[in-house]
Amino acid sequence: MITARGLSRLYVDNDGSAVRVLDGLDLFVGPGEFVAIVGPSGSGKSTLLHVLGGLDVHYRGEVIVDGVTLGGLSDAALARFRNQHVGFVFQSFHLIPNLSAAENVMLPAFFGGGTPGGKERRRAEEVLERVGLGRKRDRAPTQLSGGERQRVAIGRALFCRPKVLFCDEPTGNLDAATGQEIIDIFRGLNQDGLTVLTVTHEERMSAAAARVLRLCEGRLVEEGASR
Amino acid sequence: MSPGALSRLVRLSLSRDRRGALFSAFGVSVGVGALVFFVALGLGISKVVREKVFPVDAALVDVVPPQISLGSILGGGQLDQATVDRLLHLDGVTEVYRKMNVRVPAVSRYDGDFFGSRIRMGLEILAVGVDPGLVKKDVELGDFADPGAGRPIPAVVSSRLLELYNKSFAPARRLPQLSPQMVAGFEFPVVFNSSFVAQSAPGPAVPAKAQIVGVSDRGLLAGITIPLAVAMRINAATGQDAQTFTGVTLRLSDPSKVPKVVAQVKEMGFEIDDTERRMSETAGAAVALTTSALALLSVLICLLAAVNIAHALSAQVRARAKEIGVMRAVGASRADIRRIILGEAGAVGLLGGLAGTVAAVALSLALDHLAGRYLPPFPFKPETFFSFPPWLWLGGVALGVLAALLGAFFPSRRAAAMDPARTLAG
Numbered sequence: 001m002i003t004a005r006g007l008s009r010l011y012v013d014n015d016g017s018a019v020r021v022l023d024g025l026d027l028f029v030g031p032g033e034f035v036a037i038v039g040p041s042g043s044g045k046s047t048l049l050h051v052l053g054g055l056d057v058h059y060r061g062e063v064i065v066d067g068v069t070l071g072g073l074s075d076a077a078l079a080r081f082r083n084q085h086v087g088f089v090f091q092s093f094h095l096i097p098n099l100s101a102a103e104n105v106m107l108p109a110f111f112g113g114g115t116p117g118g119k120e121r122r123r124a125e126e127v128l129e130r131v132g133l134g135r136k137r138d139r140a141p142t143q144l145s146g147g148e149r150q151r152v153a154i155g156r157a158l159f160c161r162p163k164v165l166f167c168d169e170p171t172g173n174l175d176a177a178t179g180q181e182i183i184d185i186f187r188g189l190n191q192d193g194l195t196v197l198t199v200t201h202e203e204r205m206s207a208a209a210a211r212v213l214r215l216c217e218g219r220l221v222e223e224g225a226s227r
Numbered sequence: 228m229s230p231g232a233l234s235r236l237v238r239l240s241l242s243r244d245r246r247g248a249l250f251s252a253f254g255v256s257v258g259v260g261a262l263v264f265f266v267a268l269g270l271g272i273s274k275v276v277r278e279k280v281f282p283v284d285a286a287l288v289d290v291v292p293p294q295i296s297l298g299s300i301l302g303g304g305q306l307d308q309a310t311v312d313r314l315l316h317l318d319g320v321t322e323v324y325r326k327m328n329v330r331v332p333a334v335s336r337y338d339g340d341f342f343g344s345r346i347r348m349g350l351e352i353l354a355v356g357v358d359p360g361l362v363k364k365d366v367e368l369g370d371f372a373d374p375g376a377g378r379p380i381p382a383v384v385s386s387r388l389l390e391l392y393n394k395s396f397a398p399a400r401r402l403p404q405l406s407p408q409m410v411a412g413f414e415f416p417v418v419f420n421s422s423f424v425a426q427s428a429p430g431p432a433v434p435a436k437a438q439i440v441g442v443s444d445r446g447l448l449a450g451i452t453i454p455l456a457v458a459m460r461i462n463a464a465t466g467q468d469a470q471t472f473t474g475v476t477l478r479l480s481d482p483s484k485v486p487k488v489v490a491q492v493k494e495m496g497f498e499i500d501d502t503e504r505r506m507s508e509t510a511g512a513a514v515a516l517t518t519s520a521l522a523l524l525s526v527l528i529c530l531l532a533a534v535n536i537a538h539a540l541s542a543q544v545r546a547r548a549k550e551i552g553v554m555r556a557v558g559a560s561r562a563d564i565r566r567i568i569l570g571e572a573g574a575v576g577l578l579g580g581l582a583g584t585v586a587a588v589a590l591s592l593a594l595d596h597l598a599g600r601y602l603p604p605f606p607f608k609p610e611t612f613f614s615f616p617p618w619l620w621l622g623g624v625a626l627g628v629l630a631a632l633l634g635a636f637f638p639s640r641r642a643a644a645m646d647p648a649r650t651l652a653g
Binding site for chain 1: 554651
């Protein structure tokens, strides 16, 4: 489902010096896997996620996700890839404040080529039911708790029925109990066949994954199965 | 992204900061409103100058004999029937209207009822005879032809003369206002070859009656326009030249042929009487110059509005960096982001352009109303000082949109160039 070969990513620091966060990294994630990538802050976990999800194009190497080779794709083709093949869940939820929960979930539909209508609205409601927020679909993000906001963000990521879910510290801003609820949602989605790749430095999150990889000096090291 | 999706996203975005959007739209509306107002004023005044003060028909050319001429020695200078026939055969000329001044002075002594008022006055009168075709569309009573000696001479008066009478002469002397329909049929005595101030010609005085049969833009401003045959008859009766014409008006098939015909006429040794045309053009140029200066000022206001929009959108783009990042993450391309920002600006510009144009129309209606009510009547005072052709409406709205899009150009590029990975990670 996800293949990365010889992945390198270089940053230029504020003082002008080059920092190599990914250094010839190789990764293979099979369909329906739940993989956690751990590592200290600044080790390049989010960078790896952005590269794999087609958000960051300034890398060297080969990336294939859901059969799509990302290298050389135009901006429009990459946008289509992000819309149709993958979903993102972020630590800070990144919901649009003036949209309701259902409208936030429908956001990908605006970029799918059609005009969002009743069908998309029903799909958003269906997804919100799936993450347990069916009754709060018309609430604004400010009227939702942190856990509820993250559920909306998960709903948004699931809207276009992606094959892969990329999660960037999805429980980082949540208390233990709420975080566990979110982890349970990911588990459920994974059991339904969704490939989940999450970066985290939280043990309970990595414990939920079937495989844990540690990002160390720009390369991934297998830590073994958690489940 | 489909247009429907774009329009929904733009609506949702604008509803978030209604105040800011309205403020930006207000800036645009001030510029557009000022521009539409001044252009409409310029067009309105030009229309009055063109249609009322100096009514010039672009397809007509007035030919007159040269002021200094060697005359028949060189075979030029006289506007006789042979010359008229030659003029008629020039390429582009469809009709020729001859004109002959009554070459003796004339007076009118009137003592009687004048539309409900009693007046007694004496006037020196100029008279010119013209071919009927020149004024036939304005004749409302009978035929414009020589009725024969002893019968009232049909006379056409100038519409500008009637305007001057109604707005200056009549109010000063408490005389009634007259319409073209009212004056049709009015008779007054005229004595040709008679004058209060000049010496008359050796021939006999010719007493007659004139009857106004119409009001025309082509009528003589300070006198009466009568059938050519009558002028020829009076000139012959008073021993004056009744063979050569004082002027000839050529009607062309197309105004674009004027320069060529003018050149040919000059080659024939004649001159063009373009006094009215030049006065009209001078007045028009003065109006256009003033309008252009005010329009330029308005365009500057629009540019300031564009700068304001650029400033507001730049700030918004910075504030919405994460939102833009999320849109990129869920499938927006750079072009989509650019379209969203430009769409928002376009909507603000559309609103501002519409509001400005409507405000300009409303202000012009209010000013017309106030002018009608409080300005004293003066010659050529129009019912409206403004003209709003459809292109001005469309232009006003388009300018609003253009100014807003101009302001949004760089912010939209900046938004599209944002690195989503960086904004979402930060």
